[in-house]
Amino acid sequence: MTPVLQVTGLTKVFGAREADALRLASEGLGRDEIQRRTGATLAVHDVSFSVGRGELFVIMGLSGSGKSTLVRLLNRLIEPSAGTVEVDGRDLRGLDDEQLRQVRNEKMSMVFQHFALLPHRSVRENAAYALKIRGVGAAEQRERADWALRTVGLLDRAEARPDELSGGMRQRVGLARALAADSEVLLMDEPFSALDPLIRRDMQDLLEQLQSELHKTIVFITHDLNEAMRLGDRILMLKDGRTVQLGTGPEIISAPADDYVADFTSDVDRTRVLTAGDLMREPRMTAHLGDPAADVLRALGTAEANGVYVLDDDGRVVGVARDNLLARALQEGIATLDHRSVVAEHASTTADRPVVDFVHLLGRHPVPLGVVDDDGRLLGVVPRAAVLDALSAVPVRGGAR
Structure with a gap:
């Protein structure tokens, strides 16, 4: 089966001397040395992976690992320096602006860390916003927005404004907006990291429940290993913009690829990662x-x-x-x-x-x-x-x- 998302050799350099930085990266030099020689930043280098239909795929790493750049490369919010991203076999680099807007509207929705809600619109209007941009009729907008709000437990707050909601509720609205759009792929950029620990766990519970019911294709970004282990079908670990290890949670904690991964996973709660299977x-x-x-x-x-x-x-x-x-x-x-x-x-x-x-x-x-x-x-x-x-x-x- 063709994967929903296929990423091959994805690379991003920030700075004027992109070609020089790419050449040095291909020779095996690290991010710090490349920056010292060229002044350019190798944000992501030669990252490849595929995401199957219905998979919750986690990209994780510490601050500066390149994970937020990588997720924005997936929908060309940032233009790659090299490599390809294919959605349902269609290379995004070959699309013009109009085609790319269509892909973002219909194929890939994004859930942001800081909610990105429109403060002057109601909860229902925020949930329906992607549909409005597509030109969907008002009756269908309302029907699908209400379904999504009911799914995340917020239909009773449909007429409220975002500033009347708690942080957890605002993030539920962001999730409802993505669900209402019914996109092929959900890109979730550290969506729960700004929430208090108890609310964060509630949102993780909600996402697990929704995934068991809806089987969405999700790319989830996080710096929290326990969150990654809990949610991810597979996990891609990044360091300095490069892939360190790709595998399931149990594979990573039982057979870390190197000292970096071993140290990273040393404090993980194995009782919540390992399953009976x-x-x-x-x-x-x-x-x-x-x-x-x-x-x-x-x-x-x-x-x-x-x-x-x-x-x-x-x-x-x-x-x-x-x-x-x-x-x-x-x-x-x-x-x-x-x-x-x-x-x-x-x-x-x-x-x-x-x-x-x-x-x-x-x-x-x-x-x-x-x-x-x-x-x-x-x-x-x-x-x-x-x-x-x-x-x-x-x-x-x-x-x-």
């Missing part, structure tokens, strides 16, 4: 209704286990067969596993649930925590030792462990 293992054994009870008991002894998951023919969890109950069943003449020899002594979770939400369930039952799909089918198990190992592991630089 990241730590899932194949179960050492399973059983099924109708299996010979003696064989199951013998297998438990060989595995030095106290219990085993019992599944139906479709792989759904029926319960757990415990060794002592199997032994009693055999004494009572019950030769095969049935509902009389199965108990509900187990706990389960979904693959996307973070460790912090299920750690209290570990080690309480004769079988490891089960990971199941929406239909209750067993996908794997999370042994307590696997969680302890992941939380205590010291990441090794360069991707080895």
Whole structure:
């Protein structure tokens, strides 16, 4: 599938001696040395990535890393010095001014850090502004703006002015404006960084909820690693305008590319990043209704286990067969596993649930925590030792462990 957004070799130099700076960058010189020799600033150099449909892609780095320049290169608010940006296979550098305006109006919406609301317009008018610019009819403007405001929980404030709202509410209006525009790609430039911590968490919760429902394609800029780890399907880490590492949150914290990434991730809360799916293992054994009870008991002894998951023919969890109950069943003449020899002594979770939400369930039952799909089918198990190992592991630089 063609990615929604394809970025190849994207580079930006600020300053008069652009060609000299590009040549030195291609020779491997760093930003400071290039600036010393040319007076030009290498803001972004040779950055490449793709964003799939429905992906929440995070670009992160410290102040001065080039992330805000990079996001403005994506919609040509800043002209690149080299490289290409393609939206649905269409190279933005080949567009004239009118075509570029159309792309910005219809394909790529932006949510800014400081809201960028029009103070003299109502909340509803702000939410509908992109539609008004497109020439959409008044009735459709209102319908879509009201849907977006309802989605972010602000329809009851539709007639208010921005200065009547809290910071969190104003950012919700900015998000509603982007949703109402129904653009292919949302560019979010540190949208929550100006908010108080509690409001910021509320906005993160809202974005996660909206993404689970709407599956928008989002490029999200942040300097906060915990925010990046929480929200991002994948994360691009920048330093001095260059890519340092690209991967999922668990990949980055378990195998940092270099010392910079390792130091950056050293304080991250792994319990909120790692999920059951990241730590899932194949179960050492399973059983099924109708299996010979003696064989199951013998297998438990060989595995030095106290219990085993019992599944139906479709792989759904029926319960757990415990060794002592199997032994009693055999004494009572019950030769095969049935509902009389199965108990509900187990706990389960979904693959996307973070460790912090299920750690209290570990080690309480004769079988490891089960990971199941929406239909209750067993996908794997999370042994307590696997969680302890992941939380205590010291990441090794360069991707080895």
